[in-house]
Amino acid sequence: AQSVTQPDIHITVSEGASLELRCNYSYGATPYLFWYVQSPGQGLQLLLKYFSGDTLVQGIKGFEAEFKRSQSSFNLRKPSVHWSDAAEYFCAVGVAGGNKLVFGAGTILRVKS
Amino acid sequence: EAEVAQSPRYKITEKSQAVAFWCDPISGHATLYWYRQILGQGPELLVQFQDESVVDDSQLPKDRFSAERLKGVDSTLKIQPAELGDSAMYLCASSLESSGYTFGSGTRLTVV
Numbered sequence: 417a418q419s420v421t422q423p424d425i426h427i428t429v430s431e432g433a434s435l436e437l438r439c440n441y442s443y444g445a446t447p448y449l450f451w452y453v454q455s456p457g458q459g460l461q462l463l464l465k466y467f468s469g470d471t472l473v474q475g476i477k478g479f480e481a482e483f484k485r486s487q488s489s490f491n492l493r494k495p496s497v498h499w500s501d502a503a504e505y506f507c508a509v510g511v512a513g514g515n516k517l518v519f520g521a522g523t524i525l526r527v528k529s
Numbered sequence: 530e531a532e533v534a535q536s537p538r539y540k541i542t543e544k545s546q547a548v549a550f551w552c553d554p555i556s557g558h559a560t561l562y563w564y565r566q567i568l569g570q571g572p573e574l575l576v577q578f579q580d581e582s583v584v585d586d587s588q589l590p591k592d593r594f595s596a597e598r599l600k601g602v603d604s605t606l607k608i609q610p611a612e613l614g615d616s617a618m619y620l621c622a623s624s625l626e627s628s629g630y631t632f633g634s635g636t637r638l639t640v641v
Contacts, residue, residue, distance in 0.1 A: 459533075460572070460620065515560065
């Protein structure tokens with residue numbers, strides 16, 4: 417069955433430091449991959465998505481992610497974190513032709529000044 | 530920018546009572562989803578509609594949950610009777626084919 421693993425429950429980085437959030441997926445077919453961000457008590461905002469083509473995907477707010485098929489990974493990166501990036505981040509794989517999202521458990525990002 | 534509208538934002542109900550949530554997707558989006566997000570977990574799909582038809586409700590607890598999208602536009606999710614374990618965020622999303630999903634702000638349900 418399809419699944420998504422986000423190994424880090426919490427991550428703390430200093431403002432201005434680089435960030436990498438890990439995501440591994442298990443899915444038998446070509447995956448559609450997504451990263452969402454959620455602020456407390458809010459819905460999910462799409463940061464970026466990968467369907468096909470270039471494996472390095474650019475998203476909003478300066479985020480990017482790289483699809484590595486050999487590692488079944490889709491890690492999210494940002495070169496310089498801002499305090500406003502503090503939130504919870506969810507990786508998801510789209511199954512059934514991309515029409516159903518299976519989410520990881522999320523990674524909570526804390527930014528220290 | 531088009532949004533998915535959900536109401537209410539917050540709902541407190543006593544166990545064994547009925548509760549309903551409403552969702553209005555982005556205009557023209559044929560696919561509508563209801564997800565449940567328990568605190569500390571990622572969202573889990575409850576039901577998916579394509580127009581007015583249910584495509585996937587395999588994770589919907591059908592003894593107490595029901596969902597409808599009568600005219601293929603807005604949708605209602607109902608719980609009757611509510612149980613303590615139903616406390617969660619209920620998220621609605623809509624999509625146009627596989628171009629990506631737009632989520633609403635959710636309804637935070639607390640069952641007491």
